[in-house]
Amino acid sequence: MAESPTRTVDRALSLLGIVCDRGVVSLVEAARDADLSPSTALRLLRTLEAQDFIRRDGDGRYTPGVRIVQLGALALSNEPLVALAGDAMARMVEATGESCYLSVRGAGQSALYIAIVEGTHSVRHASWVGRSIPLKGSAAGAVLRGESKDGGYIVVKQGVEEDVTAIAAPVLAGKRVAAALSSVIPSYRVGDEQIERIGRLLVREASSIIGAPPPGSPTTTSASPQENPLRKEPPP
Amino acid sequence: MAESPTRTVDRALSLLGIVCDRGVVSLVEAARDADLSPSTALRLLRTLEAQDFIRRDGDGRYTPGVRIVQLGALALSNEPLVALAGDAMARMVEATGESCYLSVRGAGQSALYIAIVEGTHSVRHASWVGRSIPLKGSAAGAVLRGESKDGGYIVVKQGVEEDVTAIAAPVLAGKRVAAALSSVIPSYRVGDEQIERIGRLLVREASSIIGAPPPGSPTTTSASPQENPLRKEPPP
DNA sequence: AATCAATTTTCACTGGATGGCAATACCCCA
DNA sequence: TGGGGTATTGCCATCCAGTGAAAATTGATT
Numbered sequence: 001m002a003e004s005p006t007r008t009v010d011r012a013l014s015l016l017g018i019v020c021d022r023g024v025v026s027l028v029e030a031a032r033d034a035d036l037s038p039s040t041a042l043r044l045l046r047t048l049e050a051q052d053f054i055r056r057d058g059d060g061r062y063t064p065g066v067r068i069v070q071l072g073a074l075a076l077s078n079e080p081l082v083a084l085a086g087d088a089m090a091r092m093v094e095a096t097g098e099s100c101y102l103s104v105r106g107a108g109q110s111a112l113y114i115a116i117v118e119g120t121h122s123v124r125h126a127s128w129v130g131r132s133i134p135l136k137g138s139a140a141g142a143v144l145r146g147e148s149k150d151g152g153y154i155v156v157k158q159g160v161e162e163d164v165t166a167i168a169a170p171v172l173a174g175k176r177v178a179a180a181l182s183s184v185i186p187s188y189r190v191g192d193e194q195i196e197r198i199g200r201l202l203v204r205e206a207s208s209i210i211g212a213p214p215p216g217s218p219t220t221t222s223a224s225p226q227e228n229p230l231r232k233e234p235p236p
Numbered sequence: 237m238a239e240s241p242t243r244t245v246d247r248a249l250s251l252l253g254i255v256c257d258r259g260v261v262s263l264v265e266a267a268r269d270a271d272l273s274p275s276t277a278l279r280l281l282r283t284l285e286a287q288d289f290i291r292r293d294g295d296g297r298y299t300p301g302v303r304i305v306q307l308g309a310l311a312l313s314n315e316p317l318v319a320l321a322g323d324a325m326a327r328m329v330e331a332t333g334e335s336c337y338l339s340v341r342g343a344g345q346s347a348l349y350i351a352i353v354e355g356t357h358s359v360r361h362a363s364w365v366g367r368s369i370p371l372k373g374s375a376a377g378a379v380l381r382g383e384s385k386d387g388g389y390i391v392v393k394q395g396v397e398e399d400v401t402a403i404a405a406p407v408l409a410g411k412r413v414a415a416a417l418s419s420v421i422p423s424y425r426v427g428d429e430q431i432e433r434i435g436r437l438l439v440r441e442a443s444s445i446i447g448a449p450p451p452g453s454p455t456t457t458s459a460s461p462q463e464n465p466l467r468k469e470p471p472p
Numbered sequence: 473a474a475t476c477a478a479t480t481t482t483c484a485c486t487g488g489a490t491g492g493c494a495a496t497a498c499c500c501c502a
Numbered sequence: 503t504g505g506g507g508t509a510t511t512g513c514c515a516t517c518c519a520g521t522g523a524a525a526a527t528t529g530a531t532t
Contacts, residue, residue: 003286004282005280006248006279008244008245017307020310027478027479027480038480038522039481039482039523040520040522042480042481043520046240047241047245047246047249048249050241051240064307067343068311070348071253072304072305072309073364073367074256074259075308077364104302128309130312130313131309230360243520244488244489262509264508264509273491273492276489278511475532477529477531478528478530479526480527482523486520487518487521488521489516489517490519491515492514494511495510495511497509497511498507498510500505500508501506502505
């Protein structure tokens with residue numbers, strides 16, 4: 001975290017994080033976690049509550065409110081990378097049948113899934129948009145830390161999740177790693193040849209994301225706000 | 237918005253909303269929207285940036301940051317109603333083939349979709365978790381405003397979206413309307429008999445949500461954090 | 473009723489938040 | 503190139519908004 005100019009806002013945002021992390025929290029717990037006096041925490045929590053970022057349940061404890069959900073979804077729907085990566089991710093899933101993820105650096109030492117296209121196998125890896133995984137020990141994390149050589153792919157077997165093999169390639173904006181494109185596959189289903197094939201596909205698709213032509217409709221789970229609400233699918 | 241004890245935090249949260257609403261915004265625009273001096277806005281925006289709630293793009297403008305996405309997703313995954321409603325919503329879609337939505341009151345005069353199970357027809361209504369719709373003019377909105385009689389369903393044809401008919405029933409916590417369960421259907425596909433049938437189904441399923449037994453795996457687009465990442469589907 | 477912990481209120485105090493203003497940066501046009 | 507206009511950033515005097523200790527209130531338990 002960089003130097004922060006407004007202590008009061010800092011404190012309130014920390015409290016917001018605590019409420020969201022814990023899901024349900026009492027005043028004194030939140031105050032303790034934030035290292036604030038209960039009366040200070042109360043006032044700040046009341047401010048968050050006044051704008052619907054948090055709410056109080058029947059027992060007087062604090063839980064996240066609708067405003068944080070709403071702004072989070074808005075933020076995600078406006079994320080340009082999500083739109084740009086849609087076609088590439090769909091192609092990955094079509095070519096491999098495996099779940100495909102787009103992730104960026106998250107808060108602290110984490111990576112954050114910002115788009116997902118699920119695989120088509122009946123046994124497949126499943127996760128969710130908005131999930132954080134550690135930078136350390138994950139393929140996407142290694143890529144986001146700049147550890148892939150010459151834009152190549154990174155493989156992690158037995159990383160942050162058991163029984164899966166993760167392969168990731170960097171989405172580059174110039175020299176900077178903007179995101180990681182990854183596939184996460186049940187380990188029983190991949191040998192070295194398949195890993196290499198998927199790795200090469202990831203590298204190719206990742207390099208198509210920035211500089212790609214203006215996207216059509218995204219096909220990820222984060223549907224575009226402008227999408228026609230009556231969706232017609234192509235015939236099977 | 238209720239009376240708010242901490243002006244500084246209020247202002248910062250308003251700025252956060254402005255950045256998320258607009259997607260990309262300059263300092264002076266944000267300051268104008270928030271009715272603040274540019275130097276005050278700068279300082280508050282810097283605080284939001286320091287905790288990754290917003291970030292600056294290459295042109296120095298502000299866009300939402302990963303922290304808001306992360307906390308939004310966390311908040312949603314901890315929302316008890318989403319878990320509770322999963323089975324009911326899946327049953328609705330199985331019985332009708334139409335998209336099913338769970339919504340709660342959002343900020344201001346809005347309703348917020350917090351869970352969605354999409355319909356199975358090739359032409360179906362599509363929307364997204366986190367989307368806000370107006371309370372006025374929508375079936376879910378009417379239900380959330382307490383306008384359904386005796387827990388019955390409300391029908392809106394030609395409401396906030398064209399070409400669709402929305403039917404909603406209240407999810408009650410005691411006497412209080414906790415959420416709205418709704419189906420949104422292309423109007424060409426429903427006559428009065430179908431509307432009545434779906435309406436009655438909605439009422440029945442809505443009444444099963446609170447007081448329902450502990451849920452299994454939610455089947456909505458908001459997967460549970462505890463879900464097994466290797467997902468095995470039943471055979472077709 | 474007594475005890476304990478959580479929550480809420482009160483209020484003296486001060487330093488953190490403010491915004492006006494100046495400096496700097498940037499863009500556009502003649 | 504120079505001028506004009508706007509945006510951004512830094513500085514600093516000012517003051518009141520934010521703080522936290524302490525008291526009061528509430529709620530749960532024995």
